[in-house]
Amino acid sequence: MVWQQVYDPLSNMWLSTLLAAIPVVVMLVGLGFLHMKAHLAAGAGLIAALVIAVFVYNMPAGMAGRAALFGGFTGLLPIGWIVLNIIFLHQLTEKNGSFKILQDSIAGITEDRRIQLLLIAFAFGAFFEGAAGFGTPVAVTAAILIGLGFSPLAASGLSLIANTAPVAFGALGTPVITLAKVHGYDLMEVTAMVGRQLPFFSVLVPFWLIWAFAGRKAMMEIWPIILVTGVSFAIPQYLVSNFIGPELVDIIAAIVSMVCTVGFLRIWQPRTIWRSTSLKGHENSGGEALAPRAVTQHPRADVIRAWTPWAILTVFVFIWGLPSVKAALNGLFAPAFPMEGLHNLIEKVPPVVRQPTKEGAIYTLNLLSATGTGILLSAIVGGLVMKYNPVQLVSQFVRTIWLVRYSLITIVLMLALGTLTRYSGTDTTLGLAFANTGVFYPFFGTLMGWLGVALTGSDTASNVLFGGMQKVAAEQLGLSPNLMGAANSSGGVMGKMIDAQSIVVASTATRWFNHEGDILRYVFFHSVALACLMGIFVTLQAYVWPFRLMVN
Numbered sequence: 199m200v201w202q203q204v205y206d207p208l209s210n211m212w213l214s215t216l217l218a219a220i221p222v223v224v225m226l227v228g229l230g231f232l233h234m235k236a237h238l239a240a241g242a243g244l245i246a247a248l249v250i251a252v253f254v255y256n257m258p259a260g261m262a263g264r265a266a267l268f269g270g271f272t273g274l275l276p277i278g279w280i281v282l283n284i285i286f287l288h289q290l291t292e293k294n295g296s297f298k299i300l301q302d303s304i305a306g307i308t309e310d311r312r313i314q315l316l317l318i319a320f321a322f323g324a325f326f327e328g329a330a331g332f333g334t335p336v337a338v339t340a341a342i343l344i345g346l347g348f349s350p351l352a353a354s355g356l357s358l359i360a361n362t363a364p365v366a367f368g369a370l371g372t373p374v375i376t377l378a379k380v381h382g383y384d385l386m387e388v389t390a391m392v393g394r395q396l397p398f399f400s401v402l403v404p405f406w407l408i409w410a411f412a413g414r415k416a417m418m419e420i421w422p423i424i425l426v427t428g429v430s431f432a433i434p435q436y437l438v439s440n441f442i443g444p445e446l447v448d449i450i451a452a453i454v455s456m457v458c459t460v461g462f463l464r465i466w467q468p469r470t471i472w473r474s475t476s477l478k479g480h481e482n483s484g485g486e487a488l489a490p491r492a493v494t495q496h497p498r499a500d501v502i503r504a505w506t507p508w509a510i511l512t513v514f515v516f517i518w519g520l521p522s523v524k525a526a527l528n529g530l531f532a533p534a535f536p537m538e539g540l541h542n543l544i545e546k547v548p549p550v551v552r553q554p555t556k557e558g559a560i561y562t563l564n565l566l567s568a569t570g571t572g573i574l575l576s577a578i579v580g581g582l583v584m585k586y587n588p589v590q591l592v593s594q595f596v597r598t599i600w601l602v603r604y605s606l607i608t609i610v611l612m613l614a615l616g617t618l619t620r621y622s623g624t625d626t627t628l629g630l631a632f633a634n635t636g637v638f639y640p641f642f643g644t645l646m647g648w649l650g651v652a653l654t655g656s657d658t659a660s661n662v663l664f665g666g667m668q669k670v671a672a673e674q675l676g677l678s679p680n681l682m683g684a685a686n687s688s689g690g691v692m693g694k695m696i697d698a699q700s701i702v703v704a705s706t707a708t709r710w711f712n713h714e715g716d717i718l719r720y721v722f723f724h725s726v727a728l729a730c731l732m733g734i735f736v737t738l739q740a741y742v743w744p745f746r747l748m749v750n
Contacts, residue, residue: 202545202554203623205630207255217254218627221247221615222653225698229715230722236702236714237604240611247615251622262618264540264559269617271561273610273699277333277655279570281605281703284337286598287577288707291507292345293594294584299504301346302494308463311348312408312420312472316427318342319360320404321455324431327361328448330515330569331369333703335361338511340707349476350710352411355720356477358695358704360407362728363400363431364448365657365691366392369569370519371444373687377661381669383683386443391684393439393447394748395735396691397432399728400451404428410724413478420468423459430458449516480720507580511573518572527567534562540621549633550626550667557621605706608714612698616654620663625653629664633671640740641733643668643682644689648729651693655700660690677740678749685736692729695721 206214225243228234234242244266251257251265291297304314319339326335336357343353366373374392378385404424408417417424434451496504517523536542537559544557565571581591619625632646633639646668650660664686672682694700701714701721710717738745 200543200545200556201258201261202547203550203626204255205550205623205627211627211631211634214254214627215631217250218619218624220250221619221624225612225615226718229698229701230718231715233715235604235712236698236705237608237611239714240608240615240698244611244615244618247618247622247624250624251618255622255624257622260539261543262622264537265621266614266618268537268540268559268561268621269614270610272617273613274606275563275565276568276570277613277699277703278606278609279568280330280333280573281337281570281609281706282598282602283570283573283577284334284341285602285706286595287507287511287573287580288341288345289594289598289601290577290581290584290586290591291504294586296504296507296584297345299496299500300342300508302496303501303504304342304346306495307460309473310420310468310471311346311475312412312416313423313459313463313468314346315343315356315360315407315411316404316424317456317459318346319357320407320427321431321452321459323357323360324364324448324455325452325512326515327364327368328370328446328452329512329519330572331365331372333700334515334569334573335364336700336703337707340704344708347475349480350705350708350713351480351716351720352475352477353708354701354704354710354717356407356411357707358700358717358721359410359724360403361694361700362691363396363403363435364452365651365694366396366687367435367439367444367447368657370449370521371447373657373661373690374444376658377665377683377687381661381665381683383665383669383680387680388683389444390440391678391680391749392444392687393436395684395688395732395739397436398735399688399732400432400435401425401428402731403728404431406724406728411477412472412474416472416478419470419472422466423462423468426462427455427459431455445521477720503583506583507576510580510583511576514572514576514579515569518567518569524564524567528562528564531566532562532564534560536560544621546623546626549630549670552666552670559621601709602706604711605702608702609699612655612702615698616659619653620659625650625663626667628653629667633667636675638737639671639675640677640682640685640737641730643671644685644733644736645729647686647689648693648725648732650686651690652697652725655694655697657687657690657694660693661687681736681739681749685732689729689732689736692725692732696725 228239323335340357540559632642635642668682
């Protein structure tokens with residue numbers, strides 16, 4: 199029997215919205231204020247979501263349980279699979295000493311921690327976002343930063359802040375491609391619109407990143423190289439998105455940004471070297487940062503060997519991200535399992551969609567094409583290059599599973615929560631609250647995208663969830679559907695730093711377990727502030743000349 203979603207079960211939108219928000223509030227309060235362990239906070243949020251779905255939204259209990267189970271499977275693959283294998287690689291490089299050589303080689307480019315952040319967290323992270331997405335960039339950059347001596351809070355929080363501007367074009371453009379495919383947007387038009395919003399923030403975010411790390415004065419000391427990093431990313435981001443397509447936006451922009459930043463260092467150096475590895479104002483929190491040490495010069499051959507595992511990782515992740523490779527691997531093995539009692543048994547109804555639409559629930563075990571599998575293979579190849587034997591590799595892999603066991607449980611519970619809110623319609627209730635804001639809709643519609651990513655952990659999922667609603671609302675208000683569709687994705691990127699799975703990925707990569715609440719409290723202001731700035735920018739595009747000239 200088909201169950202239709204109800205978005206105002208109490209016939210009072212205010213009350214319905216308040217109740218719909220309870221599961222998310224329970225989880226965030228548990229993490230951020232009650233200092234609960236992440237898996238316990240996620241479990242509490244999931245229980246609250248089940249109660250609200252069944253007793254308020256009248257979702258059949260069996261259906262609610264299956265929706266949570268379906269989300270849990272998604273948490274294991276692809277998200278948990280990525281986290282497990284990137285930590286496995288990091289463990290291998292750390293155990294044999296090559297990671298220390300890599301740290302020294304980065305410090306050899308510049309000892310200034312601010313510029314290291316630009317290169318690693320922003321530019322290098324953007325490359326991994328473009329190639330793989332789904333938590334990979336935060337896992338990689340946070341692991342590198344913690345190895346360089348950054349405090350756990352700095353490595354975690356700054357990696358999350360940096361991973362914003364590239365997200366809409368992550369995983370070879372998956373969020374924008376999905377938005378167009380699912381909701382009928384013209385792919386090139388909505389890609390171009392995103393490319394007229396994010397470049398401004400690609401310039402802003404590097405400044406914001408260094409300000410968050412070292413303060414305004416320290417930021418202004420190196421403003422020339424921050425500007426070079428941001429502009430050299432923003433210009434290719436605009437050009438590729440507007441004239442080529444969404445697939446290679448981040449990869450091209452990240453490579454150009456890294457080359458320009460390193461090249462600029464040949465003709466410019468900061469007057470003072472910033473060696474502190476703790477966040478300004480948080481020197482006595484965030485765990486113990488490693489003491490700054492003198493840079494050791496290593497033989498060229500040793501440096502090449504130290505970078506080899508990460509070069510192998512880059513190649514594998516890029517290859518695994520190619521649509522043709524994914525299709526070929528899925529052709530070999532990717533069994534699909536419709537979730538009995540859930541698949542096509544839930545209907546979305548207007549005003550979210552134009553006509554009742556059934557929600558599919560098919561779990562695809564695409565183990566071969568999963569990004570995490572590419573990372574695992576790169577770790578195995580890299581491990582063999584580092585002279586590990588097969589027995590040592592298996593032993594280290596088992597140790598890594600034990601190391602991240604609670605993080606994997608947390609990711610499963612959080613994805614279960616996010617999936618249940620989607621199928622029960624509670625997240626749509628929250629979205630409709632934003633949609634009923636009239637002339638202020640460009641601002642709040644942008645925040646809807648932010649909310650979607652904060653709830654689901656994915657810009658792609660947020661576009662699936664709210665992309666249709668954005669289109670319908672824009673047409674009713676006389677706005678450009680492409681503007682608001684793009685705003686959903688562009689606003690969503692600012693929610694990436696506070697979504698629960700990203701925070702767990704960061705805490706796991708830095709091995710700062712059970713401190714997810716500290717990370718959330720630190721990044722929350724940055725997320726809200728940047729999302730509001732994006733909302734203001736979209737509002738200007740909607741109503742104010744000359745910003746309206748950007749709207750097609």
